[in-house]
Amino acid sequence: MPNSVSRRDFLARFAAAGAVVSASGLLTACGGGGAPTTAAACEGYASVAPADLQIRQTFQYVDQTPNAAQNCANCASYIAPAGEGACGGCKLFAGPVVANGYCTGWAAMPAA
Structure with missing residues (x-):
């Protein structure tokens, strides 16, 4: 049928x-x-050494800032991503970070 x-x-x-x-x-x-919303989803995160992950924990890094005025993108230690949709980095610890992340090492960018 x-x-x-x-x-x-x-x-x-x-x-x-x-x-x-x-x-x-x-x-x-x-x-x-667009760019990943978690550092764990960023390229290169899987190869971060356990000791470096411990340093990230010491700085209490989180992917979502609790304070909109303080995030990785406006931190003096932030290393901007090389391309669109990529994750940034941090001068304080190894591995990728997301722009809206936060850690206790946050410091305001110097005035231009």
């Missing part, structure tokens, strides 16, 4: 599939394809 699908069912399914594809494209355009 052949599997018959009415024209109406076919068009409804086709439209639903198009909506799903369009929605995923919009999410990517709204930041879904």
